[in-house]
Amino acid sequence: MNQKTYEQADLTTDHAECVQCGTTAEGTPATWTCTIANGTRHHLCDICTRAHLRVIESHLDPVPTR
Numbered sequence: 001m002n003q004k005t006y007e008q009a010d011l012t013t014d015h016a017e018c019v020q021c022g023t024t025a026e027g028t029p030a031t032w033t034c035t036i037a038n039g040t041r042h043h044l045c046d047i048c049t050r051a052h053l054r055v056i057e058s059h060l061d062p063v064p065t066r
């Protein structure tokens, strides 16, 4: 139930900014990665997602984001 709140918050975001390269995009592109760590939302663009995939997967959040 609480997980839906996070998804709705994502959908209402005006733009996403990549935490790695600073690229911005309208809304949150489906190809981008969105993670929530310590209550802070982080976005990674599709390029950085590919580049940092191993880091992302090894840095699993203690609380599932979906």
Ligand SMILES: [Zn+2]
Pocket: 018, 019, 020, 021, 022, 023, 044, 045, 046, 047, 048, 049
């Ligand atoms: Zn990026």
